[in-house]
Amino acid sequence: MDNQDIKLLKVQKIIDSHEGKSSHLIGILQETQAVYGYLPKEVLTYIATSMGISPATILGVATFYAQFSLIPKGKYVIRVCDGTACHVRGSEPINMAIRKELSLAADKPTTDDLMFTLEIVSCLGACGLAPVVVVDDEVHGQMTPDGILEAIKKLAPAASEN
Secondary structure (H helix, E strand, C coil): CHHHHHHHHHHHHHHHCCCHHHHHHHHHHHHHHHHCCCCCCCHHHHHHHHCCCCCHHHHHHHCCCCCCCCCCCCCCEEECCHHHHHCCCCCCHHHHHHHHCCCCCCCEEECCCCCCEEECCCCCCHHHHCCCCCCCCCEEEECCHHHHHHHHHHHHHHHCCC
């Protein structure tokens, strides 16, 4: 039995623990994402088939809620606010510094080693601290390009030795 089969068995146990109830779908998806680190589309199809729900319904829920991801994310997630206050106060140079440091293209949010994921978000709810960046669930206000590079170095020193 390979790793994928073992993970699918875990997913089936999650579904069974919720008695396959469609009203428990969000909980099932949360627990499944904990197994994989994200929600692979083939696993969403498996859940849909196992629960007798349309794949479109499952995909709709998985894409509606920001807590779910259909792509693998890095160990550390960096969220850069690009709302009006943050944008005006310099979020774009921060974004560019992160992309350069981690070698991320516009269409590539996660590093190859799955260490970091960059997410540009519309609002982090801390406009008074603009520009705001959340790194590994820690809020950093009045961030600068140099400041974010220091935060990255603290999380993974090897990442900045490239």
